[in-house]
């Protein structure tokens with residue numbers, strides 16, 4: 001199924017493709033100060049696909065903290081936290097803030113703490129548990145649309 005969500009103003013859209021039922025997805029409440037402040041409940045499916053779509057990158061905030069191994073995507077217009085993205089070369093993995101999903105996940109999240117992880121441990125855990133992901137930005141203003149039709153993937 002395809003789960004969709006967006007930030008309050010619609011600048012950040014997310015689409016999570018998963019074979020799991022929405023209610024069968026893991027639901028985690030990270031206990032770090034950032035996630036507690038936002039009341040975040042995250043979900044991911046390592047067998048799924050995740051896509052963040054940004055309407056206006058000028059009002060996308062990529063916040064980094066702690067070990068700075070991922071970008072926390074925050075809408076600079078409405079302030080919503082949409083999820084996190086970790087990149088390595090051409091690959092990326094992400095989690096979504098389940099609170100943004102159109103289909104509400106109502107059960108209680110599992111509290112988790114990743115304190116004490118090294119950067120390498122953190123990266124390895126995310127590769128295992130997060131969803132293969134991509135960040136989709138609009139074509140640059142001024143560039144011809146015709147040259148960017150179809151796939152938005154980078155050219156080899």
Ligand SMILES: [Zn+2]
Nearest residue numbers: 007009075078
């Ligand atoms: Zn927004």
